[in-house]
Amino acid sequence: MLYSIEKVTTLIGARRYGTADSAISWILTDSRSVCFPEDTLFFAIRSERNDGHRYIADLYRRGVRNFVVETLPEDYATAYADANFLRVPHTVEALQRLAERHRDEFNIPIVGITGSNGKTVVKEWLYQLLSPQMVVTRSPRSYNSQIGVPLSVWLLNERSQVGVFEAGISQRGEMDALHDIIQPTVGVITNLGTAHQENFSSMEEKCMEKLKLFHDSKAIVYPYDDETVRRCVASLDYKGERIAWSMTEPNARLYINKVEKSGVTTTVHYTFDGRPGSYSLPFIDEASVANSVTCAAVALYLGLDGNQIAARMAVVEPVAMRLEVKEGRHGCTLINDSYNSDVNSLDIALDFMSRRPDHAGRKRTLILSDIYQSGKDGEALYKEVSDLSKTRGVEKFIGIGPEISAHSAVIDIPEKYFFGDCQDFILSPVFASLHDEVILLKGARRFSFDHLTELLEQKVHETILEVNLNAVVKNLNYYRSFMKPTTKLVCMVKADAYGSGAVEVAKTLQDHRVDYLAVAVADEGVTLRKNGITSNIMIMNPEMTAFKTMFDYDLEPEVYSFRLLEALVKAAQREGVTGFPVHIKLDTGMHRLGFNPLTDMDELISRLKRQNAVIPRSVFSHFVGSDSDDFDNFSAHQFELFKRGSEKLQSAFSHKIIRHMDNSAGIEHFPERQLDMCRLGLGLYGIDSRDNSVINNVCTLKTTILQIHAVPKDETVGYSRKGILTRDSLIAAIPIGYADGLDRGLGCGHCYCLVNGKKAPYVGNICMDVAMIDVTDIDCKEGDSVEIFGDNLPVTVLSDAIGTIPYEMLTSISGRVKRVYFQD
Numbered sequence: 001m002l003y004s005i006e007k008v009t010t011l012i013g014a015r016r017y018g019t020a021d022s023a024i025s026w027i028l029t030d031s032r033s034v035c036f037p038e039d040t041l042f043f044a045i046r047s048e049r050n051d052g053h054r055y056i057a058d059l060y061r062r063g064v065r066n067f068v069v070e071t072l073p074e075d076y077a078t079a080y081a082d083a084n085f086l087r088v089p090h091t092v093e094a095l096q097r098l099a100e101r102h103r104d105e106f107n108i109p110i111v112g113i114t115g116s117n118g119k120t121v122v123k124e125w126l127y128q129l130l131s132p133q134m135v136v137t138r139s140p141r142s143y144n145s146q147i148g149v150p151l152s153v154w155l156l157n158e159r160s161q162v163g164v165f166e167a168g169i170s171q172r173g174e175m176d177a178l179h180d181i182i183q184p185t186v187g188v189i190t191n192l193g194t195a196h197q198e199n200f201s202s203m204e205e206k207c208m209e210k211l212k213l214f215h216d217s218k219a220i221v222y223p224y225d226d227e228t229v230r231r232c233v234a235s236l237d238y239k240g241e242r243i244a245w246s247m248t249e250p251n252a253r254l255y256i257n258k259v260e261k262s263g264v265t266t267t268v269h270y271t272f273d274g275r276p277g278s279y280s281l282p283f284i285d286e287a288s289v290a291n292s293v294t295c296a297a298v299a300l301y302l303g304l305d306g307n308q309i310a311a312r313m314a315v316v317e318p319v320a321m322r323l324e325v326k327e328g329r330h331g332c333t334l335i336n337d338s339y340n341s342d343v344n345s346l347d348i349a350l351d352f353m354s355r356r357p358d359h360a361g362r363k364r365t366l367i368l369s370d371i372y373q374s375g376k377d378g379e380a381l382y383k384e385v386s387d388l389s390k391t392r393g394v395e396k397f398i399g400i401g402p403e404i405s406a407h408s409a410v411i412d413i414p415e416k417y418f419f420g421d422c423q424d425f426i427l428s429p430v431f432a433s434l435h436d437e438v439i440l441l442k443g444a445r446r447f448s449f450d451h452l453t454e455l456l457e458q459k460v461h462e463t464i465l466e467v468n469l470n471a472v473v474k475n476l477n478y479y480r481s482f483m484k485p486t487t488k489l490v491c492m493v494k495a496d497a498y499g500s501g502a503v504e505v506a507k508t509l510q511d512h513r514v515d516y517l518a519v520a521v522a523d524e525g526v527t528l529r530k531n532g533i534t535s536n537i538m539i540m541n542p543e544m545t546a547f548k549t550m551f552d553y554d555l556e557p558e559v560y561s562f563r564l565l566e567a568l569v570k571a572a573q574r575e576g577v578t579g580f581p582v583h584i585k586l587d588t589g590m591h592r593l594g595f596n597p598l599t600d601m602d603e604l605i606s607r608l609k610r611q612n613a614v615i616p617r618s619v620f621s622h623f624v625g626s627d628s629d630d631f632d633n634f635s636a637h638q639f640e641l642f643k644r645g646s647e648k649l650q651s652a653f654s655h656k657i658i659r660h661m662d663n664s665a666g667i668e669h670f671p672e673r674q675l676d677m678c679r680l681g682l683g684l685y686g687i688d689s690r691d692n693s694v695i696n697n698v699c700t701l702k703t704t705i706l707q708i709h710a711v712p713k714d715e716t717v718g719y720s721r722k723g724i725l726t727r728d729s730l731i732a733a734i735p736i737g738y739a740d741g742l743d744r745g746l747g748c749g750h751c752y753c754l755v756n757g758k759k760a761p762y763v764g765n766i767c768m769d770v771a772m773i774d775v776t777d778i779d780c781k782e783g784d785s786v787e788i789f790g791d792n793l794p795v796t797v798l799s800d801a802i803g804t805i806p807y808e809m810l811t812s813i814s815g816r817v818k819r820v821y822f823q824d
């Protein structure tokens, strides 16, 4: 659906600057995701951490001509003569208004879903239940925020027959806006958990806020057995139908009279409006059962009959929220997206791939199965797939399935191949010849891409370190919340990003526009550059032998001594380098490296002034004990020394020299000392060094059980007969040892890992490649997964057990442990 720019101007009540004709079909809030610039309207949004107005020039260069802004660029009339600027007081409100007006165009059932858990699953399952019959438009992934909801609703188009949208809130007052945008005709509340409770005075208050979504809907679907929800719904002054579902109350509109579990399926027997029915579901956990009942209630209300529901419930698919990045064979990188296959989620995955730089000149390859999306004829659907792939930089296209093969002609990518199914592809020379490519795999579940992914993966070891890139971003934003928007940030990715893998983490950080990345030595910087990292990079321990490398790759060294400064200047002069930025380190109390801020400054200034090969870009020092209040006085003393030294340096130069001192703990505890820039390390990886608590866990080290032995009492386990058994035991061997970074000190019962959620202590000495654990009291079998540390067992439990710090634990994970990256 196209909107003329005049129409948009009126709908959002903007003042328009510019006269060019334009038609809008895409709206954009994240400048990095621009795809079809000519038809795009960009909303410049200001948040605590960022300001969309900063990206207008860049977007203009890339072809975007229509902008909604709060303030006009100063040179709008000259530099942007053929563009339209729509000025509004508040861009988020304008975006919401536009979505609201767009929603008004549709007289179709719209399902609005809220609740603490299960929103996305309910949305996706409803889609699976309804879409064979109706064209369903739904929120992509979990777009449910003040910005995500308008972007979702904008997807409604001429073909839509039903809309299914999520609404998520975290504080009071947010639901009114979401209600106006979604205007649900059917409201669904999944459940009421404790998430975001800190922003509400009671569960009731939160529930009432959520229920605002529904106040003029025709029906509400809700769980009667949740007492708070029941009471709140009963207290509403509400005219529509109340569709309660219950496992206890036979008078509920949807009464679940029996739930039977057998093996991996659950059978649910129900009565709806007095008529009996039943369905089976391929899941047995409580949450899935509750979600399925919610979906059944909505589907019954929308007119599906019991047989249709039963047929489709039997094949509902799990909802995978993660995009995984894995190292593949033959130099390939695999991006695996098993989220439902449709055009919107394909676009999000392609966007992810195109945003990750890859300067090794590797080809971008898409392996895509048939897409199941009703309401579009194949020709139009695959034409859209082709357009998206092309603009997102796909160079090689591999289509799998009869549908996509039948439309091979519309795929306009020079290198393309088509196969009837995965097996044909696996047996083909095209499969055998994959090498040095970045491959996005996106397959509908019935094409079983799992097997394909497995073949493409590099299999080394059954032990993996899972790295959650979303958590990295959450931690980044957590620390940014202590900083002023103008304060710059260095992210420490030294020691292979504290063990998590520098390249992928750096890509994520660059994508989130941090100002600097810092590594220890030049080689680490070179690796980043070779993988397409263009951010500023700082080298903390520059080796004298690597100056030329630093000049060649634009790696800015720290300078901490006169000897280093002289050698660097000489090398620069030899290479004809001038004005190379360096970072001056002052020693304010660590007594490790650095100039003395009291006695060295005059000499340092005079030496810097005598040459033009290098210039000080920043000056910094490092706290000795920002992670403990025991040292608060000393920290204050360090800061005073730093101020004296750095002010002296600055006063000798006319250009601005960036000053920085705070590390992770400093950012949190001395935000008043943030100066011009901060350096974030351990906090990025999810650990608060002050109290060893976990903010958002990033790394999970996992392995699997190789073998289980029944070992009688009084026998011993492992080398040197250290593990003496005091009872008949079940001992499991796991493929991880001290060579992987599992410290030997954890052995002999000093610590434990988790098997199926239960603690399994290490028995006997940890070996080089294997460890043994006691699983006597745990229901488990060979092949089961074992968590060494991570989401359920904080790494600090391990570091505390052996009297070290989490930094050491994380950076000890050896390179042979495969890293797997994922993000929602």
Ligand SMILES: *Cc1c(COP(=O)(O)O)cnc(C)c1O
Pocket (backbone or CB within 6 Å): 492, 540, 622, 662, 663, 664, 665, 679, 680, 681, 682, 683, 689
């Ligand atoms: C490693 C390092 C940091 C980061 O410290 P965290 O405690 O991990 O935040 C900051 N500055 C310097 C100089 C460092 O070497």
